[in-house]
Amino acid sequence: MKTLLPIEQVAAKLDLTEDFYEKRSPVSAKLNLDLLKDQRFHRNGHLVLVTATTPTVSGEGKTVTSIGLAQGLEKIGKRAILTSREPSLGPVFGMKGGAAGGGKSQVEPAEKINLHFHGDFHAITSAHNLLAALIDSHLFHGNELDLDPNSITWPRTLDMNDRALRNITVSVSAPDKKQRDGSNCPSGFLITAASEIMAILALAQSREDLRTRLARVVIGQDRKGNPVRAADLSATGPMMALLSEALLPNLVQTTEGTPATVHCGPFANIAHGTSSVISQKMGMQLADYVINETGFASDLGFEKYMDLVSPLSGTKPSAAVLVTTVQSVRQQREGDLERGFANLEKHIAIVRSFGLPLVVAINQFPNDTVAELDTLRTFCHAHGAEFALSEAYAKGAAGAVELAQKVVEVIEANPNPALTTTYESDDPVLEKITKVAQKIYGADAVELSDRAKESLARFTRWGFGQLPICIAKTQYSLSDDPKLLGAPTGWMLHVTDIALSAGAGFLVVISGAMMLMPGLPKLSRALAIDVDEHGEIIGMS
Known part of the structure; x- marks a missing residue:
């Protein structure tokens, strides 16, 4: 059995008293939005974005490295917090597996976080599907807005890989019944991480902002070609009710008791791929270093953070950590490590193009040889990139101290980075x-x-x-x-x-051919997951 700190002790590390959080279990809580406006919390911490080189199908340990870095910073005496995305059940039961880290660098309770957790994904799924149901109901009861049924772009959603639901027909009418607007219309399901409601919740900065964003959702057009919004269907209020608790970030801890928030989970290949803005802003008020993972590689989650999330939210990162591995670089040239360096070089260039100081984290795997790791070090040194070896999976904080020290050094050497974007806001x-x-x-x-x-x-x-x-x-x-x-x-x-x-x-x-509703592989992760005789979930990692 894992020994976790009571959530009160985790909160105390951030100077949070009980009026600023609501316990959901002995080891987890929801954070109160009031702390965003409380003048006692104004540490103005450094935001560190963690990204990666182009991944393999199993990932490169970006989450493990992020967790380990937060633990490493705490070990060297810094007040740190992790801001992480909530896992989707799609990858958990699909190919990639859980997204709570691994080894000695996990967010805990890992099994609960990987599964239903505090019900946030359920709330998002329900709010999305409520809007879909209200659309169908509006069509059934006379279509006062004169919605064009063939223009409706709002699908259903489900947090599970299920290829059979990609394309469906809704409101199927019997042949001898009168056809109504909306009868026999094509639709489909997308995975919850791809839902616009997920993106909205992740970008909202307050309840008022959430309400405004939900109201302006466009679900299709009328027969005159004008957009129809969720507000036109009076859907905003009930969606707000479903999302009210889900808007609150979840406070948990890492394997070693370092504070962490886990909140929202938009994918980075089909959405913007980072944790909630609210959780990041809370983190910057509560800690000196905020470690925030961005999805997949620097061309996806990181670019979207710098070009979209940061300008929309006003958050300003202080540095970036680029995670790479021997296997990632090797795969980019069919097993040839040195020929694969072109990919690493390009990702270094991408991060630098935004004006952010950079540290390359070489995530060590058990099969990596000393010669291979030295080859990566030599490449980074030759290209003027600061780097550090990370052994967070095997050693926890102790395996990330070198990386933590390097991140602190880089930020202190570059206190005011001049950040740039790829495009201007008024560009076509x-x-x-x-x-x-x-x-x-x-x-x-x-x-x-x-x-x-x-x-x-x-x-x-x-x-x-x-x-x-x-x-x-x-x-x-x-x-x-x-x-x-x-x-x-x-x-x-x-x-x-x-x-x-x-x-x-x-x-x-x-x-390209983007898949908004993945399917399960022939041998899915689900086949290894079970519950033992003590009621403990096994086979999740």
Whole structure:
């Protein structure tokens, strides 16, 4: 059995008294939004973004490294907190597995965090599906808004990999019954992490902001071509009720008792891929160092943080940690470590392009040889990149002390980094896409399909032509083709469609064949998960 600190002791590390949190278990709590406005909490901590090189299917230990770094900072006497995303059941039971870290660097209670936790995902799923039900009900009861049933873009959602639900037909009518608006309409499910409600909750900065964002969600258009919003269906209030508790960040701890918040879980390949803005802002008020993981590699979650989340929220990162591994670099050139360095070099360049100080974290795996690790060190040194070996999985805080010290040194040497973005807020959408494609991904040009052009023209006509962009693409390549390895050049980014997330406040630019509802693999992680005779969940990690 794991021995965890009572949540009161974790909260005390942050000077939080019981009126600022609500216990959900002996080892977890919900944080009160009032602390955002309380003048006693004003540490103005350094925000450190953790990103990575292009991952393998099993990941490169970015979460483990983030947790270990927070533990390492606490071990060297710094007040630190981790801000992490909530795991989705899709990967937990699918291919990648749980997302609570591993070894001696986990967020705890790991099994509960990986599963239902405090019900946040359930609340998000319910709010999303309530809006879908209200749309169908409106059509059934006369369609007062004159909604065009064929234009409805709001699907259903489920936090589980289930390929059978990708495409469905709703409101099926018997052949001898009168056809109503909405009868026999195509629809589908997406995974909850891809829901706009998830993105909205992650970006909302207050209850008032959440209400405003929910109200402006666009679910389709009427027969005159005008947008129809959630507010038009009087859906805002009931969705607020479902999300009221889910808006509160979850306070937990790491394996070694370091404070951590786990809140929201948008994917980074199909959404913006980071924990909630509220949890990050709370962290910066409560601690001197806030460690925040961004999803997948620097071309995805990190770029979206710097170009979208930071400008929208006002948060300013102080440094970045780029996690890499021998296996990641090797895979980028079919097993040749040194030929795979082009990928690492490109990710270093991406981070530097935003003006952030950088530390490369070399995450050590058991099979790594001394020669391989030395080769990575030599490459980083030759390219002027600060680096440190991380053994957080095997050793916890002790294995991340070197990394923690290096992060502190880099921040102290660069106290006021001049941050930049890839594009300007008033750039046209196509120019924004092109700048990200060329500067970040290394593409030569961008090609929009006819469908994407039509969607962009419609959204521009509705007044959304100046929104920032969130490009949805594969995580397994810098390009839109998962088979293109290294740092490919001479290719074109193909935009197949553009979707509107008016509530979240961005346009989703879909490149390639993005899967919004994954399926389970032939041998899924679910097959190894069980409960022992004592009621303990096993096989999760």
